[in-house]
Amino acid sequence: MRISPRKLGLLSALYFVQGLPYGFQTTALPVYLRTQGVSLMAISVLGLLAAPWMLKALWAPLVDRHGSERLGRRKSWIVPMQAGLAATCAAAAFVPVPEALPVLLGLVFLMNLFAATQDIAVDGLAVDLLEPRELGWGNSAQVVGYKLGLLTGGGLLVWASDVIGWRGLFLAMSLLSLGVLAVVALAREPRRTVEGGGEERLSWHELRDRLLATARLPGTGWMLLFIGTYKLGESMADVLFKLFLVDVGFTAGQIGQWVGTWGTVASLLGSAAGGLLASRMPLLGALALASFLRVFPLGGEWWLALHGPTEAGVIAVTVGEHFFGGVLTTTLFAFMMSRVDRRIGATHYTLLASVEVLGKFPGGPIAGLLATQAGWSYANVFLLATVLSVAFLALLLPLRQRGPGPPSVSPQV
Structure with a gap:
């Protein structure tokens, strides 16, 4: 609906x-x-x-x-x-x-x-x-x-x-x-009320207790681990892919058009498609499908670095990565919101979103260290990014477990 x-x-x-x-x-x-x-x-x-x-x-x-x-x-x-x-x-x-x-x-x-x-x-x-x-x-x-x-x-x-x-x-x-x-x-x-009527208003003690209760739900640790790592491989590849294109001879104008313009449009379309996917499938299934599809353009970057990039290949990989990355982001945020205790919705969701932001940060420095200090080639870094993205799919399996949901609340509009 x-x-x-x-x-x-x-x-x-x-x-x-x-x-x-x-x-x-x-x-x-x-x-x-x-x-x-x-x-x-x-x-x-x-x-x-x-x-x-x-x-x-x-x-x-x-x-x-x-x-x-x-x-x-x-x-x-x-x-x-x-x-x-x-x-x-x-x-x-x-x-x-x-x-x-x-x-x-x-x-x-x-x-x-x-x-x-x-x-x-x-x-x-x-x-x-x-x-x-x-x-x-x-x-x-x-x-x-x-x-x-x-x-x-x-x-x-x-x-x-x-x-x-x-x-x-x-x-x-x-x-x-x-x-x-x-x-x-x-x-x-809307006003949200708990079962039995009355406006919800938690004390600091109750807020703390509800946060602790959500942390103890089955599968919470696996969920936090997935949220914090789901784009680690993608962020590793992103930080080096534009530099790779410069080093192989593409102009700044070409890179700006393909990545900055077409990539942005593809990302927006992917985000909209993610909303459609999450509304037609169970959220965990939509998240798994988006995570799986995202792997292919990352593998495409490795292939281009290994065999030499062509204009058509770069455009296809760029559009694919931004599109499926947009699908994945939207489905993940929908999944996160489905696991939020609505009585502490802003606090709980903000904590999950902070884990998502912080989890993407190490990708760039790791890729930079591997390429500069360890002497890895672009192809090897892109291969590692792809392998990590495949490996993190296994973290979705424990998320099928879920404890009791939060107290029922309903909007009074």
Whole structure:
């Protein structure tokens, strides 16, 4: 069964605006700073500005537990965070660079802080809104919306900056944030009640006990291990594949078109297809199928490195990897949400999402060390990435076990 258009539109808009600052920081900000004469050393440490996304689990319990009854537990966080994001984007438009570079970087950090904190509340809202049959399409809205935000903040607005200027870019981000703020302000948040009636409101002691109870459910350790490793092989291959294409003689324009443009489109289509797959199959089966299909383009990268790349081969492998990677991400997020205790939805889901983010991080450094320090060829690294992706499929077998579900809750709309 399909998700209602109202839920789909609301979630897509919220995740879209959360992707704007991160897309800007990772793609547009380095270009902007370099055009303003900022040093390479200063630009190289920009990744620290994304720290709120890696650390947000630390304050997720606060967001999950506190909130206004009148405005709505989730909206009482989303609305001020959205307003803060719009204000910081507007303020950044008037910061002179490089004279006031620390001010600009501080504002970008605040953008990420507002977006990451809002993400906790939006994840909780998604848990509250979505019924089990809607998880596939709902998580497709999450992933596609966020990727479109990344594309807009890091691509489309940069392209438009030739006309509107960098100040116009910041103001456009602010206006987009205000537009979504208006949408969420008019949206009605459901109230979730436990069996027997009454609004749920857990104490800190109860919140801790429920987290401990979820950690003791059968299969939790295997689930965390899979979430933390499911893209390790893929991230190892990704960090070297573009460098491999440069070394064999393809131009920056070709790589940008194939990976940056066609790959992004394929990823968006894959995320949408993942929602369809997760809505038509049991979630664990959809996750297993997506994990299995993702292996083939990774094996294709190994084949190209071993036998020599062709233009058609690179395009096919790039599109395949981004498409099936998008399918896998959506099905995994739907699976994660299906295992969330809805009474602590924002905290529980944020913890799982943090494991997913942190688990992908070691792939790049491992691949770099193997290629530079250990002297491995591109083909050998790509082969290891493929083998690891096959091996991690075995982690899905213990996930068939599952303990008793969380207390039943129902939305009071």
